[in-house]
Amino acid sequence: MSGRQDYESGQNQSDIFTGIAELSESESVKGTPASRLPAFVLGDELAALADKDPRIVVLTADLATANRTTEFQTRHPDRYFDFGIAEKNMVTAAAGMAASGQIPYAATFAAFCAILCAEQIRTDCAYPEMPVRAVGHHSGISMGFYGTSHHATEDLGMMRTVAGLTVVCATDANHLRAVLRASVDHPGAMYIRLGRGRDPDVYEDVPDNLRFGKAITLRDGKDLTVIATGSEVFPSLEAAAMLEADGLSVRVMDMHTIKPLDRDAIAAAAGETGAILTVEEHNVIGGLGSAVAEVLVEMDRVPFARHGIDDTYALIGPPAALYAHYELDAEGIAKRARALLDAR
Numbered sequence: 001m002s003g004r005q006d007y008e009s010g011q012n013q014s015d016i017f018t019g020i021a022e023l024s025e026s027e028s029v030k031g032t033p034a035s036r037l038p039a040f041v042l043g044d045e046l047a048a049l050a051d052k053d054p055r056i057v058v059l060t061a062d063l064a065t066a067n068r069t070t071e072f073q074t075r076h077p078d079r080y081f082d083f084g085i086a087e088k089n090m091v092t093a094a095a096g097m098a099a100s101g102q103i104p105y106a107a108t109f110a111a112f113c114a115i116l117c118a119e120q121i122r123t124d125c126a127y128p129e130m131p132v133r134a135v136g137h138h139s140g141i142s143m144g145f146y147g148t149s150h151h152a153t154e155d156l157g158m159m160r161t162v163a164g165l166t167v168v169c170a171t172d173a174n175h176l177r178a179v180l181r182a183s184v185d186h187p188g189a190m191y192i193r194l195g196r197g198r199d200p201d202v203y204e205d206v207p208d209n210l211r212f213g214k215a216i217t218l219r220d221g222k223d224l225t226v227i228a229t230g231s232e233v234f235p236s237l238e239a240a241a242m243l244e245a246d247g248l249s250v251r252v253m254d255m256h257t258i259k260p261l262d263r264d265a266i267a268a269a270a271g272e273t274g275a276i277l278t279v280e281e282h283n284v285i286g287g288l289g290s291a292v293a294e295v296l297v298e299m300d301r302v303p304f305a306r307h308g309i310d311d312t313y314a315l316i317g318p319p320a321a322l323y324a325h326y327e328l329d330a331e332g333i334a335k336r337a338r339a340l341l342d343a344r
Contacts (some may be wrong), residue, residue, distance in 0.1 A: 041173045042135065042194070045180045046105055050076050053184060059094055059106040061087045067137050068197075079323065091117045094132045095324030100132030103131050103184060108266035111137030114191060117160075125189040126165040128323045133183055133190045140231060141309070141326075142196030144319040148256035151314050157286020159191040160259040166181065166190045166212055167259040169230035174203040175256065178210040186212065195231040195275035195281075196319060202234050202254070216260040221251035224337055227254045228279040229288050236279050236322075238330035243337055260290055266295045275303040279341050280335055281323075284308040305340045309332065 013220060043058070050056040050072065057079045058072045064082060071078040073125040075138070077209065081089040085110050087127055094104035107113070115134035143150035159167045166188060170176035196302040202218065210216075218233070221238055233254045240250035251273050253265060269276055276296065278289040289306030296304055309326055323329045327336065 021216070028102070030176060033178065041068070041176050042107065042180075043068040043073070045177045047072045047075040047208070049184060050079060050181065053103070055100050055101060055103045056184070059083060059087060059090050059097075059104055060114065061090050061108045063108050066109075067135070069107055070333040073100035080095055087112045087117050087332075088120050091134060093136075094126050094130070095120070095130045098125070098130035098132050099128070099326055101290045102210050103133070105133045105135055106200040107135035107137060109115040109150060110152035110193060111140035111143070111150050112156050113137075114159050114193075115152060118158050120188065121159070121165065121191065122162045126162050127187045128238045128338070130162060131186070131188065131190075133192055135192045135194065137194040137258065138196050139193045140195070140341065141314045142198075142231070142324045144322060147316045153283045153314060154311050155191075155193065155241050156258055156280070156282050156288065157290070158269075159205045160286075160291060163212055164188050165259065166257070167193070168212060168257050169193045169234045170195070171230060171254055171256060172199045172202045174201070174206045175210075175254075178203075178207045181206075182210050182212060192280055193230060198319075200234045201230055202237065210256075211339065213260040214256045214257070214263055215255040216256065217251065217265070218254055219250065219252040221249040222273055223249045223275060224341055225253060225273045226277050226279060226333070226337065227253045227255050227269070227288065230335070231281050232279040232328060235328065236333055239333035239337060242334045244336075248337075248341065253290060255292075258291060258340070261295065263295050266292055267299060270296060270302045275344060277304075277333075277337050278306050278308075278342060279328070279336075280308045281328060282308050283311055285311050303340055303344045307336045 034324045058069050059081045060069050062084050062085050064070045090106050094106040097104045115136050121134050141151050170179050226236045236252050240252050243250050278292050280288040284306040
C-alpha cells in the first residue's frame with residue numbers, strides 16, 4: 001500500500017461524520033466531535049453551498065478521503081472531479097472551469113497546492129483574475145512523519161507575493177465554514193489554507209461578521225498584542241490566559257487574512273498595547289510576521305518579534321512533538337511573549 005493510500009485509509013471516517021457510527025474517545029480531539037473538525041467540514045460545507053449554487057464544483061488530486069471532499073462527491077457526483085496525482089493539471093483545469101462560469105474549489109495537501117502549483121496559481125488563476133479557490137490542507141508541519149516533501153512552511157510567503165491573490169487561513173471548523181461561505185462570490189483567485197483537521201474550537205458558532213482583510217480581536221489587552229493565524233490562534237489564547245495569571249494583559253488577534261492585510265488593526269494594536277508578537281506555523285521569513293513587519297516599519301517603532309519556524313526545514317516526527325519543539329504550543333508562545341516584554 002502506498003503512503004498516500006495508507007494515510008487515506010487511516011482517515012476514512014465517513015460513518016462517524018454522518019452520524020451512522022458512534023463517536024469514541026479516540027475519534028475526537030480534546031473532546032471535539034469529529035464532525036466539528038476542519039478535515040471533516042470542507043466537503044460537507046461545499047456540498048451545502050452547492051445545493052443552492054450550481055456554479056460550485058470541487059476538484060481534488062487523489063486525496064478525497066483526507067480532505068473529506070467525499071461528502072461533496074456523494075451529494076454532487078456530476079460536479080466532482082478527481083485528477084489523481086496530477087496537481088498542476090488540476091489547478092489549470094480549475095482555471096478553465098472558472099473561465100466557463102463555474103466556481104472551482106481545488107483541494108490537496110498545502111505542500112502540493114501552494115508550492116508545487118505556484119506557477120499555475122499565479123499564471124492561470126490570479127493573473128487572469130479567475131475565481132479559483134485553491135485549498136491547501138494539512139499545512140505547516142501538520143504532516144509530521146511524512147517529512148519535508150509534505151511540510152508546507154513556505155506557502156504563505158509564496159502566495160502573498162502573487163498579485164491579485166487573496167490569502168486566507170482558516171482557524172477552526174466554524175471559521176472554515178464562514179470562510180467558504182464568504183469565498184463564493186469573492187472576486188478573483190484565492191488561496192485558502194487549512195490546518196491538520198485537528199484544530200480545537202476557537203469559535204463556538206460560525207462567525208457571521210467575517211470579512212476578508214479584517215482581523216478579529218478575540219481577547220483585549222493593554223500590555224501586548226499577539227497576532228496569530230490559523231492553527232496558532234488557539235494556543236495564543238491559551239498563552240494569553242497563562243500570562244494573565246502573571247498580571248499581564250494580552251490582546252489576541254486572529255489575522256485570518258494574510259492578504260489583504262488589516263493594516264488598521266495592526267496600527268491600532270501598536271498604538272494601544274505598545275508591543276506586538278506574531279505567531280504562525282510557518283517560516284518566520286515571508287509569512288505573517290514579515291507582512292506585519294512591513295506595516296510596522298512605516299510607523300513609530302514598537303517592540304516587535306516574530307515567532308514561527310526559524311528558517312529551517314522542520315524535523316520529522318509527530319505533530320504534537322514538533323509544535324512543542326518549535327515552541328508553537330501555549331507554553332512556548334507565553335515564553336516568547338515574556339521575553340519580548342522583558343526586553344522592552
